[in-house]
Amino acid sequence: MLLQNVSLRVHAGQKIGLIGANGAGKTSLFLLILGRLEPDAGDVAVPRDWRIAHLAQEVAASERTALDHVLDGDVPLRTAQCAIAEAEEREDFHGLGELHERLDSAGGRTARTRAEQLLLGLGFSATDFSRPLRAFSGGWRIRLNLAQTLMCPSDLLLLDEPTNHLDLDAILWFEGWLRSYQGSVLLVSHDREFLDRTTTAIAHLHARSITLYSGNYSQFERLRAARLATQQAAYEKQRHQVKHMQEFVRRFRYKASKARQAQSRLKALERMESIAAAHIDSPFRFSIPEAGKASDPLLTLAQAALGYGGDAVLSGVDLQLHPGDRLGLLGPNGAGKSTLIKTLAGALALQAGQREPGAYLRVGYFSQHQVDDLDLGETPLTHVRRLSSQAPEQKLRTFLGGFGFSGDKALERVGTFSGGEKARLALAIIAWQKPNLLLLDEPTNHLDIDMRLALSVALQGFAGAMVLVSHDRHLLRSTVDTLALVNAGRVRRFDGNLEDYQSWLDLPLSRPDTRPAPRRPKRVDRQAARSLKAEIAALERRLQRLQGKFQEIEHQLGEAALYDREHIGELQDLLRDRESLSAEIERTEEEWLQRSSALEALSAGEG
Numbered sequence: 001m002l003l004q005n006v007s008l009r010v011h012a013g014q015k016i017g018l019i020g021a022n023g024a025g026k027t028s029l030f031l032l033i034l035g036r037l038e039p040d041a042g043d044v045a046v047p048r049d050w051r052i053a054h055l056a057q058e059v060a061a062s063e064r065t066a067l068d069h070v071l072d073g074d075v076p077l078r079t080a081q082c083a084i085a086e087a088e089e090r091e092d093f094h095g096l097g098e099l100h101e102r103l104d105s106a107g108g109r110t111a112r113t114r115a116e117q118l119l120l121g122l123g124f125s126a127t128d129f130s131r132p133l134r135a136f137s138g139g140w141r142i143r144l145n146l147a148q149t150l151m152c153p154s155d156l157l158l159l160d161e162p163t164n165h166l167d168l169d170a171i172l173w174f175e176g177w178l179r180s181y182q183g184s185v186l187l188v189s190h191d192r193e194f195l196d197r198t199t200t201a202i203a204h205l206h207a208r209s210i211t212l213y214s215g216n217y218s219q220f221e222r223l224r225a226a227r228l229a230t231q232q233a234a235y236e237k238q239r240h241q242v243k244h245m246q247e248f249v250r251r252f253r254y255k256a257s258k259a260r261q262a263q264s265r266l267k268a269l270e271r272m273e274s275i276a277a278a279h280i281d282s283p284f285r286f287s288i289p290e291a292g293k294a295s296d297p298l299l300t301l302a303q304a305a306l307g308y309g310g311d312a313v314l315s316g317v318d319l320q321l322h323p324g325d326r327l328g329l330l331g332p333n334g335a336g337k338s339t340l341i342k343t344l345a346g347a348l349a350l351q352a353g354q355r356e357p358g359a360y361l362r363v364g365y366f367s368q369h370q371v372d373d374l375d376l377g378e379t380p381l382t383h384v385r386r387l388s389s390q391a392p393e394q395k396l397r398t399f400l401g402g403f404g405f406s407g408d409k410a411l412e413r414v415g416t417f418s419g420g421e422k423a424r425l426a427l428a429i430i431a432w433q434k435p436n437l438l439l440l441d442e443p444t445n446h447l448d449i450d451m452r453l454a455l456s457v458a459l460q461g462f463a464g465a466m467v468l469v470s471h472d473r474h475l476l477r478s479t480v481d482t483l484a485l486v487n488a489g490r491v492r493r494f495d496g497n498l499e500d501y502q503s504w505l506d507l508p509l510s511r512p513d514t515r516p517a518p519r520r521p522k523r524v525d526r527q528a529a530r531s532l533k534a535e536i537a538a539l540e541r542r543l544q545r546l547q548g549k550f551q552e553i554e555h556q557l558g559e560a561a562l563y564d565r566e567h568i569g570e571l572q573d574l575l576r577d578r579e580s581l582s583a584e585i586e587r588t589e590e591e592w593l594q595r596s597s598a599l600e601a602l603s604a605g606e607g
Contacts, residue, residue: 020205295358364435
């Protein structure tokens with residue numbers, strides 16, 4: 001039984017996010033509301049006058065056009081149109097006036113415009129409107145289904161993973177649409193920022209029950225973390241993960257090249273402690289070991305033209321990747337982000353220019369193609385064993401367990417796996433090969449929130465270089481240092497953060513001259529820059545010393561004997577020292593950010 005003795009009340013206008021592990025009962029709950037599944041006990045009551053719109057996950061290939069498919073979502077509109085056509089065919093003009101009034105009340109005058117706006121917002125072009133459904137791939141058909149669902153007049157929207165096949169641009173548009181929607185929403189999503197921006201409550205499905213939390217997803221995490229923190233076993237695991245997060249924050253601070261992005265990143269990481277606690281029962285724990293050797297640079301593209309056949313998608317690309325680089329790619333759908341990733345991976349030959357790999361380059365490349373290439377007849381254990389035939393089986397099983405393939409799951413045929421399980425296995429195969437350059441093209445598609453968090457932690461701890469394409473903003477914020485914009489056939493540094501990118505998208509598409517360009521080179525005050533660099537280096541050394549002292553005190557405070565009555569004075573001294581050090585670390589970090597900001601202002605045009 002998936003759910004037992006549960007109660008959930010949805011009020012008019014309420015927007016509720018449904019979260020829980022795969023198999024917890026989210027889809028079954030939707031089927032109950034739709035009347036396609038009968039409860040074993042209890043009642044499901046839906047107001048008779050409520051209109052329900054539900055996102056379908058499949059659509060058959062047909063000759064029907066994309067625009068007609070979207071318009072089909074408005075049943076009252078289509079009913080009125082059919083009634084008018086039948087009356088005209090019968091030459092029954094007596095009731096035509098009433099039928100046209102019915103069409104007007106169904107929004108007939110604006111229907112086409114509304115449908116076109118939905119299609120454009122979800123990433124389609126005007127030339128797509130007349131294309132048949134069979135001409136679109138599976139992911140784009142799901143987008144068409146989403147547009148059809150949004151076209152449907154409704155009081156309740158049931159949305160199951162609506163962002164899985166959307167890029168970041170479409171997600172940002174969809175968030176705005178949902179915020180302005182007047183009805184109620186039940187939303188299944190694994191995108192934490194999307195949930196934060198669109199929901200007013202979270203229903204957590206866990207252990208066959210449903211717990212409703214007021215507020216968005218971040219508020220849910222804080223509330224759940226407070227509950228879990230009372231459990232000693234959970235607390236110990238939490239401390240271990242928080243320590244891992246803190247180590248990453250320190251590494252990032254010392255290597256950050258842009259103070260503005262550092263500030264944004266640090267703000268995001270401030271929440272990681274409560275996030276770790278809220279997901280303490282996650283089954284996923286893994287890391288991505290780095291190759292023993294690394295070249296510098298790892299990989300270089302020089303004056304490269306990238307594309308397919310004789311058509312260049314990107315040209316004049318100059319990109320050099322060094323150990324430790326963390327690059328996030330932004331840009332509209334179809335601009336060439338995946339093309340760039342494929343070319344970096346060596347899966348797509350250059351049309352012109354040079355691709356120069358370092359002598360010790362080891363690439364880990366994730367894309368949907370890697371997921372599709374898994375051997376469906378084999379097991380996860382067999383897939384990894386093929387890479388290291390001499391490795392002990394227990395070592396392989398322990399490794400796979402961190403990706404959720406524990407016990408008998410490691411021996412199941414891949415053909416029986418869900419999309420999320422296949423994606424996890426593809427990531428496990430990449431991690432096992434110890435890359436020094438990770439190329440990740442939408443790695444979170446089909447992954448649940450727990451696995452996304454585990455992936456972000458693993459990527460934070462990864463010492464190699466990384467290039468990431470993702471619509472998951474939390475993953476981008478917490479794992480990349482630099483952003484690049486892929487647009488209009490070019491690749492250039494994006495001088496800003498994800499909020500700036502949203503502003504960039506909001507500018508008129510027909511006026512590319514209004515889009516922010518990279519800053520022009522300025523004359524840099526070399527002496528001032530050298531002075532700031534020296535101050536920053538001194539502050540970093542000071543931070544390292546302070547952090548070392550802080551960790552030493554933390555270690556002492558972990559000694560059980562310290563809490564005996566005879567050591568109470570020593571304990572109080574250590575607690576005071578820890579508080580004093582914490583304040584000094586905070587002041588030093590603030591100075592570091594100020595100096596880094598000043599250095600960035602001096603050299604803003606050099607990149």
